[in-house]
Amino acid sequence: DVKVTQSSRYLVKRTGEKVFLECVQDMDHENMFWYRQDPGLGLRLIYFSYDVKMKEKGDIPEGYSVSREKKERFSLILESASTNQTSMYLCADSGTPGVYTFGSGTRLTVV
């Protein structure tokens, strides 16, 4: 089975800090995704990548960037964290067409 690992379960950061959220998958899959989940708003796509160094904006990319230097790792970067980026961040990958596997999530609090 595919394993998607997010490096941190909980993070607390200060406003203005640069924040890195890391996600690693172990199956050499091409597609990886970053979502955020907020009460009342559901899951919203931030960015996704379909290959090394390839990325596309999702529905809410503002304030975020991503990096994919190696196929197994997809990083989400908050350039200057703000309190409205407090959220649950979920990474996913997709290998076999349409089969998505999610990580366990990172609960980020920006104070």
Add this chain to the structure above:
Amino acid sequence: KQEVTQIPAALSVPEGENLVLNCSFTDSAIYNLQWFRQDPGKGLTSLLLIQSSQREQTSGRLNASLDKSSGRSTLYIAASQPGDSATYLCAVRQSGSARQLTFGSGTQLTVLP
């Protein structure tokens, strides 16, 4: 733009009941539909995947159906147990080059002992 709706938002049932969760989507040009389970504070666990050419999928006590033309899917849970308590999310992937999923807002299920 695809929109996915799940009704009801919350459901509470006594243990042992059979229940149905509903999912509807506005654009029938989907590649597949997936049902997920999410426990509080955790990530999503995939339950069932239905390809657009399929009508239903079964796994244990779970059965998911898909009626693409009417834009509906149901998740049937037989003989519910307290351990089934969680939020259930459906998500669709569009046909064509899109790779991402569009999610519904979920149904929060509580199974009472």
